[in-house]
Amino acid sequence: MSGMRVDAKVVMLGKESVGKTSLVERYVHHRFLVGPYQNTIGAAFVAKPIQVGEKVITLGIWSVKTKCILLSLICVFWSFLDLTDSSSFQRARFWVKELQNCEEHCKIYLCGTKSDLIQGDRSLRQIDYHDTQDFAEEIGAQHFETSSKTGSNVGESRHACVHLVIVCQLYEYSRGERSGNAHILRPAFTFEMKRNASKPERANANVG
Ligand SMILES: Nc1nc2c(ncn2[C@@H]2O[C@H](COP(=O)(O)OP(=O)(O)OP(=O)(O)O)[C@@H](O)[C@H]2O)c(=O)[nH]1
Numbered sequence: 001m002s003g004m005r006v007d008a009k010v011v012m013l014g015k016e017s018v019g020k021t022s023l024v025e026r027y028v029h030h031r032f033l034v035g036p037y038q039n040t041i042g043a044a045f046v047a048k049p050i051q052v053g054e055k056v057i058t059l060g061i062w063s064v065k066t067k068c069i070l071l072s073l074i075c076v077f078w079s080f081l082d083l084t085d086s087s088s089f090q091r092a093r094f095w096v097k098e099l100q101n102c103e104e105h106c107k108i109y110l111c112g113t114k115s116d117l118i119q120g121d122r123s124l125r126q127i128d129y130h131d132t133q134d135f136a137e138e139i140g141a142q143h144f145e146t147s148s149k150t151g152s153n154v155g156e157s158r159h160a161c162v163h164l165v166i167v168c169q170l171y172e173y174s175r176g177e178r179s180g181n182a183h184i185l186r187p188a189f190t191f192e193m194k195r196n197a198s199k200p201e202r203a204n205a206n207v208g
Pocket of ligand 1: 014016017018019021022023033037038039041063113114116146147149
């Protein structure tokens with residue numbers, strides 16, 4: 001089975017400017033792009049091969065803002081919140097509702113972004129950690145906070161939530177499992193990950 005490739009998808013959902021593209025840049029290219037903010041039009045896509053056990057899995061990461069694209073996707077969902085923008089919490093709630101309408105049993109990750117700004121100045125925090133945690137418990141999600149700028153919780157260290165979560169998801173996916181006892185983070189990995197999910201439209205994809 002060594003070297004077998006399996007494609008899997010992660011979809012990152014969230015309000016504009018919440019930090020989806022930056023997290024993908026950090027995770028895939030190990031960098032944080034400085035300069036003027038560029039609004040993603042429609043959806044962005046990037047692929048990353050990841051070694052999971054004996055297999056290399058090509059992970060497709062979609063950054064999505066529009067409902068029409070969401071409806072054609074079936075995969076793993078992360079809902080983003082900008083910790084310095086309270087309105088992004090409402091937007092995350094919206095996405096969760098939409099997801100649960102589409103995929104009743106899908107489980108979702110909540111990803112708080114820009115934690116470096118909070119660490120620099122606590123008064124910038126507009127979304128309380130415990131409020132998000134309560135929401136996460138309500139919807140059966142896992143919740144973590146990241147900084148694409150510093151790489152906190154995003155890099156490929158074995159303590160980084162983003163990497164750990166992705167690898168564990170892929171591990172389960174590569175084994176064709178939705179349940180089992182292989183990993184301590186097991187309860188979070190009951191996503192519908194359908195191998196033959198329909199391909200999203202590429203029309204507005206603007207990230208190679
Ligand atoms: N300080 C800090 N700034 C961040 C971080 N992540 C993103 N940003 C900034 O937030 C702005 C928006 O980031 P993007 O990654 O483009 O956000 P997005 O969610 O992809 O935005 P859309 O393209 O509108 O969907 C940019 O100016 C980033 O530099 C972070 O972790 N820390």
